[in-house]
Amino acid sequence: xxxxxxxxxxxxxxxxxxxxxxxxxxxxxxxxxxxxxxxxxxxxxxxxxxxxxxxxxxxxxxxxxxxxxxxxxxxxxxxxxxxxxxxxxxxxxxxxxxxxxxxxxxxxxxxxxxxxx
Numbered sequence: 001x002x003x004x005x006x007x008x009x010x011x012x013x014x015x016x017x018x019x020x021x022x023x024x025x026x027x028x029x030x031x032x033x034x035x036x037x038x039x040x041x042x043x044x045x046x047x048x049x050x051x052x053x054x055x056x057x058x059x060x061x062x063x064x065x066x067x068x069x070x071x072x073x074x075x076x077x078x079x080x081x082x083x084x085x086x087x088x089x090x091x092x093x094x095x096x097x098x099x100x101x102x103x104x105x106x107x108x109x110x111x112x113x114x115x116x117x
Contacts, residue, residue: 007031026072032089033068036117043113055106060097068092090114 001015006027040060046052071092081091094114101107 003027029072029087029089029092030069032087033065033093036089036093036114037065039117040110040113054109056109057106058097058101058110064093064096064100067096071095085115090117 001012002019002023004010005012005015005019006024037060040056043052043054044056044059047054047056068089069092072088075088075091075095077086077088077091094111098107098111101110
């Protein structure tokens with residue numbers, strides 16, 4: 001109900017009773033992780049279908065999404081990161097997937113892709 005209230009913009013009086021600012025922020029962070037995962041999967045698919053030259057070999061799975069969600073509790077953003085458009089969700093995704101990708105073109109591409117999402 002809370003997800004529907006925040007993400008799908010459905011009004012549910014019962015959900016509204018349980019929706020706090022903290023819960024709303026957390027749901028928005030989770031939605032951002034889902035959106036990033038979808039964009040990364042689209043880029044992966046485009047690369048393997050020959051529609052893109054951007055090197056994507058890493059598969060962003062449900063496991064990485066779950067790991068990123070767990071990371072949210074430990075994420076703190078500096079003022080500089082906030083100014084640069086970094087969000088808690090972006091930083092969590094970076095901390096989960098970048099260490100799994102060898103240093104090189106693909107890792108650089110992922111870092112840029114996440115920052116631009």
